[in-house]
Amino acid sequence: MISASLNAYIAVSALLFAIGFLGVLVRRNTLVIFMCLELMLIASTLALVAFSRFNGTMDGNTFVFFILTVAAAEVAVGLAIIVAYFRKKQTVQVDHINELKN
Amino acid sequence: MSPVSLALLVLLLPLAAAGFIACFLRRRGGAASFLSIAVAAVIAVGAFALALGGNRFEAATEWLRLGDFAFSLGFKFDDLAALMLVIVGIVGLCVHVFSAGYMHDDASRGRYFAGLSIFMFSMIGIVLADNLFMMFIFWELVGFSSWLLINHWFGKPAAAAASKKAFITNRVGDFGFLLGIVMCYWLRGTVNLSELGAQGAAGHALFSRAIPLLLFCGAVGKSAQIPLHVWLPDAMEGPTPVSALIHAATMVAAGIYMLCRIEVLMVPDALTVILWVGAATALYAALCAFTQRDIKKVLAYSTISQLGYMVAAFGLGSVRGIDERGEVVVVAAGVGAAMFHLTTHAFFKALLFLGSGSVIHGCHGEQDVFRMGGLASRMKFTFATFTIGVGAIIGLPLLAGFYSKDAILALAYANNRGAFAVLALTAVLTGIYMLRLWLVTFFGAPRSEAAGAAHEGGFALGAPLAVLAVLAAVGGYFGLHPGAFSGAFAGVFSLVHEAAGAAATVILATSIGILLAAAGIAFAVYRPAKVSAAGDAVEASAPGLFAALVALKESFDRVYDYYIRKIQQRLAMLLNFIDIIGLAGLLIRGGAGLVGMVGLGARALHVGKLSSYVYWFLAGVVVLWLFASGVL
Numbered sequence: 001m002i003s004a005s006l007n008a009y010i011a012v013s014a015l016l017f018a019i020g021f022l023g024v025l026v027r028r029n030t031l032v033i034f035m036c037l038e039l040m041l042i043a044s045t046l047a048l049v050a051f052s053r054f055n056g057t058m059d060g061n062t063f064v065f066f067i068l069t070v071a072a073a074e075v076a077v078g079l080a081i082i083v084a085y086f087r088k089k090q091t092v093q094v095d096h097i098n099e100l101k102n
Numbered sequence: 103m104s105p106v107s108l109a110l111l112v113l114l115l116p117l118a119a120a121g122f123i124a125c126f127l128r129r130r131g132g133a134a135s136f137l138s139i140a141v142a143a144v145i146a147v148g149a150f151a152l153a154l155g156g157n158r159f160e161a162a163t164e165w166l167r168l169g170d171f172a173f174s175l176g177f178k179f180d181d182l183a184a185l186m187l188v189i190v191g192i193v194g195l196c197v198h199v200f201s202a203g204y205m206h207d208d209a210s211r212g213r214y215f216a217g218l219s220i221f222m223f224s225m226i227g228i229v230l231a232d233n234l235f236m237m238f239i240f241w242e243l244v245g246f247s248s249w250l251l252i253n254h255w256f257g258k259p260a261a262a263a264a265s266k267k268a269f270i271t272n273r274v275g276d277f278g279f280l281l282g283i284v285m286c287y288w289l290r291g292t293v294n295l296s297e298l299g300a301q302g303a304a305g306h307a308l309f310s311r312a313i314p315l316l317l318f319c320g321a322v323g324k325s326a327q328i329p330l331h332v333w334l335p336d337a338m339e340g341p342t343p344v345s346a347l348i349h350a351a352t353m354v355a356a357g358i359y360m361l362c363r364i365e366v367l368m369v370p371d372a373l374t375v376i377l378w379v380g381a382a383t384a385l386y387a388a389l390c391a392f393t394q395r396d397i398k399k400v401l402a403y404s405t406i407s408q409l410g411y412m413v414a415a416f417g418l419g420s421v422r423g424i425d426e427r428g429e430v431v432v433v434a435a436g437v438g439a440a441m442f443h444l445t446t447h448a449f450f451k452a453l454l455f456l457g458s459g460s461v462i463h464g465c466h467g468e469q470d471v472f473r474m475g476g477l478a479s480r481m482k483f484t485f486a487t488f489t490i491g492v493g494a495i496i497g498l499p500l501l502a503g504f505y506s507k508d509a510i511l512a513l514a515y516a517n518n519r520g521a522f523a524v525l526a527l528t529a530v531l532t533g534i535y536m537l538r539l540w541l542v543t544f545f546g547a548p549r550s551e552a553a554g555a556a557h558e559g560g561f562a563l564g565a566p567l568a569v570l571a572v573l574a575a576v577g578g579y580f581g582l583h584p585g586a587f588s589g590a591f592a593g594v595f596s597l598v599h600e601a602a603g604a605a606a607t608v609i610l611a612t613s614i615g616i617l618l619a620a621a622g623i624a625f626a627v628y629r630p631a632k633v634s635a636a637g638d639a640v641e642a643s644a645p646g647l648f649a650a651l652v653a654l655k656e657s658f659d660r661v662y663d664y665y666i667r668k669i670q671q672r673l674a675m676l677l678n679f680i681d682i683i684g685l686a687g688l689l690i691r692g693g694a695g696l697v698g699m700v701g702l703g704a705r706a707l708h709v710g711k712l713s714s715y716v717y718w719f720l721a722g723v724v725v726l727w728l729f730a731s732g733v734l
Contacts, residue, residue: 025716033712098710 009050016043105157131211138215149191153184178232181593196566203562221247275323282316325357346455377417383410388531438597446502450494453570457488505578512601533620546630
């Protein structure tokens with residue numbers, strides 16, 4: 001079994017984060033943007049778990065539990081908002097979500 | 103009742119009366135006048151009880167503390183304050199009673215009597231104040247009540263203008279007064295009169311001169327000295343009893359009283375300035391009085407002249423005397439002479455003003471003396487009391503003014519012969535113009551219908567005249583006998599300088615000479631046969647002289663007019679221009695424009711596209727990162 005180094009975990013985490021961030025930047029569908037945001041959260045979670053593992057402390061793991069809890073709550077609220085918005089406007093494209101501007 | 107609470111009652115009762123009238127009795131003139139007169143009577147009784155009760159006290163309470171600066175309100179009741187309080191009490195009561203008759207038909211009697219009461223409150227506050235800050239507060243309050251009462255007939259443009267002129271002119275003097283108080287506090291650390299007295303007039307040579315002279319500015323304004331005298335003749339637009347109380351007997355004398363209060367701060371150089379300001383005012387105003395046809399304005403100039411006399415008397419300063427034990431003592435004779443003349447002047451000038459009020463009332467509002475005449479037979483009582491007043495002011499022996507004027511002349515003879523000459527000349531002029539007024543008003547044939555139908559005004563107008571006539575007759579004896587009233591006012595009157603030996607003969611001869619010269623000239627020039635309704639005898643026979651006097655009288659108003667129109671107004675326009683272009687235009691509008699442009703730029707960022715916000719966010723993170731890593 002190849003034991004992965006810390007750098008490998010961080011590289012994967014950075015890659016996931018970059019993919020998520022890129023998705024937030026370029027995608028137009030709110031639902032996809034939301035998924036990308038989740039991806040970024042998961043990336044940071046992965047980094048924290050790796051830190052925790054390699055430092056031999058529980059600090060990172062504690063963070064992870066908090067992040068997962070908050071992410072779950074956020075998904076519940078965020079998806080609800082998106083669904084409500086779709087019912088009202090029949091679209092979730094961010095280009096159309098600009099009513100505060102006018 | 104303890105003396106302090108009695109003093110507090112005397113101080114606050116008129117304020118309460120004024121407040122009550124203002125709130126509830128504005129439309130009920132009868133009740134308002136009754137309340138106000140009752141309060142004035144209580145004040146008079148309280149003043150006598152305090153003065154003669156032998157109580158001399160100081161009491162203070164802290165009112166405000168700001169860091170190290172404590173502002174106390176308190177009473178300093180010594181012989182000087184007792185004398186002034188009694189004068190204010192007596193004259194105040196007489197004027198209140200007179201007003202009940204004089205203002206009987208006035209529609210806004212309530213406002214008038216509320217004004218009188220608030221004036222009494224303010225004036226008593228000045229009298230009792232134990233520190234300069236408190237005195238300044240009440241100083242401004244008398245200015246306010248003076249404005250209120252001059253302005254009583256505010257429908258008349260002249261009255262409205264006169265009240266504003268009085269207030270603004272006084273503000274000029276009061277500014278100096280305030281500077282003096284601040285400088286005094288800054289350098290001495292206290293403005294309490296007793297503590298200042300304990301310190302004496304020490305300190306830096308420049309400041310020891312500047313403090314009394316700045317404080318004197320307040321007296322110049324309030325007591326109508328050159329060059330701020332211009333408001334007093336105009337103030338005659340107010341009701342006549344107000345002129346008697348405020349612009350003759352009490353408020354304008356507050357300047358003299360204040361000087362006597364701060365006598366301890368005086369240094370010789372300051373006293374010299376004060377002396378010559380007073381002497382110049384006395385002479386100048388006496389000359390101006392010759393040009394006036396209005397009975398009240400003659401008396402107004404006479405008041406300015408007499409106030410100048412008092413200021414000059416104060417400026418003459420101390421004399422060295424030898425006490426019973428043979429030691430040299432310095433007696434503040436200036437205070438004695440000034441306060442002595444203030445006392446007698448308050449009585450006879452209030453009498454003269456109220457007498458003129460009675461004349462005006464009798465002639466249905468006619469104020470031009472050349473349209474009067476022959477009133478001696480129609481208004482016998484007013485004539486008799488007015489004659490006593492005239493006798494007192496021109497220094498007829500045995501009447502009050504004779505003694506107080508002689509006290510000043512004696513002091514001048516001892517300390518400054520130049521001032522003696524000016525004051526003696528002023529006394530001659532005073533005699534002439536007062537006899538002119540007396541002859542033209544009361545003798546000859548009536549020169550108008552109103553004068554022909556003149557009548558006495560009744561009890562309310564007569565009784566105060568009688569009281570004041572008695573006081574104008576006997577008031578001089580207080581000064582001769584400091585021990586009178588069981589020595590209640592000895593602290594003031596024992597300071598009066600009495601000439602002795604050859605000097606006494608000179609003074610007596612001068613005094614009699616002044617009287618004879620004045621009477622001779624007056625009877626020669628203003629013989630009843632020579633007087634006509636058209637105008638002044640001097641104007642007819644020596645128009646050049648009369649025109650010169652008129653020009654002299656108007657010179658100050660002309661200079662001020664020129665200054666305000668040509669200099670101050672242009673400066674104001676310049677400042678206005680700077681304000682509009684510089685402040686409002688560049689600074690304020692420019693600032694608003696700058697902020698608006700920033701807003702315009704910031705608005706451009708707000709495009710309404712979520713992805714562009716993310717880019718901005720990314721840029722922000724980069725900047726923050728650069729900042730955190732020390733690149734920026």
